[in-house]
Amino acid sequence: MSPGIPFQVDSRSPTPIYDQIVTLVTFAVAAGRLARGEALPSVRQLAVSLRVNPNTVARAYRELERDGIVETRQGSGTFVAGGDRRLSAAGRRKALAPSVDRLCAEASALGISPDDLADLVREAAGKLSSGDRA
Amino acid sequence: MSPGIPFQVDSRSPTPIYDQIVTLVTFAVAAGRLARGEALPSVRQLAVSLRVNPNTVARAYRELERDGIVETRQGSGTFVAGGDRRLSAAGRRKALAPSVDRLCAEASALGISPDDLADLVREAAGKLSSGDRA
Amino acid sequence: MSPGIPFQVDSRSPTPIYDQIVTLVTFAVAAGRLARGEALPSVRQLAVSLRVNPNTVARAYRELERDGIVETRQGSGTFVAGGDRRLSAAGRRKALAPSVDRLCAEASALGISPDDLADLVREAAGKLSSGDRA
């Protein structure tokens, strides 16, 4: 997972941290950036790297397992599960829609035009994808 | 306020509803879309329109009052407060930054490119601003 | 907190209950009777002890947090915040002045002399401080 997902988490967000982790992993699998059978970082590793309580990571992994996204093999670690969870380009756009809508509502309230907002987003996303972090 | 804010709220969002209302009103004032002295919808009205409990709206208004964004006059209603709370264009962009970052992280995990994301956003924002409703 | 505040609340008072709680805690901190870092009773505990709805206590704690008087740690409890909020003797007398004035106005209307009033007050306060209870 290290060389893939810009894995960062916002502890001040109202979205629970474990939920942010679930979303990011789910999305990474949907995008094929985490391949079938690939190992996820250990609970402790990821907890350290995200500066988060290990319980929180453990809970995220538990939910991912419940969703069939990952599998835990006792004593060996957590791995991306077997079934194909990749989404088409359209499916991935659809998965992102609620977040997009929420941002647009805020931008609209702030009086930021669609074009200006698109520019802001392109710029921020560009910065992210150059300087990734696991 | 009628012709101002595209006032909609997502009850499934992890962000508390009262917080969404606070954000939207704060942003609308920052953008100058709610003018000084202008009346906000009554607690009950807005509750009906958002399909939310009046207490939830009341809490949002209470917090907005503590923040000095609005003033309430007993028996008369809630109004945008006196001091100028408008923000410059740069200030408004900055206010939006955390939400933009969050979206970009999700898009990155989904493997959506900055350009594609920007297009998605422009499109969604465009739709919103054409068909408004308070 | 157990051996600290004579914590009682008057539900018939026009002063909202949550406000009475805020005042009492704020005063106790100002007096140094609640020390920095000390735990407050849990919301549910205090609610039972005051025979009040938990929501009412929660609201008081929320306001105290916004005022920087206490800090809440999720899943752990509510604690007196770090900054020093203690007041000098003069400051504490000043904080009490409005309540004193109000009582004096009532006593005056009742035709009770300043000396008699002082005696009444000394006596009532003495009883309170002997038989405390949180």
Add this chain to the structure above:
Amino acid sequence: MSPGIPFQVDSRSPTPIYDQIVTLVTFAVAAGRLARGEALPSVRQLAVSLRVNPNTVARAYRELERDGIVETRQGSGTFVAGGDRRLSAAGRRKALAPSVDRLCAEASALGISPDDLADLVREAAGKLSSGDRA
């Protein structure tokens, strides 16, 4: 009434203004400072003198009438009612007890000793009774 009651009202108090007026008049009658048959100031007069909405004074008079404390005679004014509502010294002290208790609780939370509190009160009451106001 002019030369009797230190008639002042605190608009920031959570106690409704009309209620403060009711209390003060009731107490003045209990003390014998307003005699049977004596005229109260007109609604408008008192409203001006207290800088308060006439409706508020009118409501106070209405409640006083309901309580049998005063009588309204159409076209002539409001007067202290017939029955003897004066209280003994003990009765007057008892009427004041709730207010005394409330103050003592606050003082206790502030860590002010009964003796110090009594001094504060004597001083404030003394000032009040020298410089009265209608």
Add this chain to the structure above:
DNA sequence: GTGGTCTAGACCACC
């Protein structure tokens, strides 16, 4: 166990 949010509905104060 902790605090946090939300709903439903009652009652009060003010204009």
Add this chain to the structure above:
DNA sequence: GTGGTCTAGACCACG
């Protein structure tokens, strides 16, 4: 009509 407080009780997140 307006906002404000309170209760009762459900459900969630976090440790």
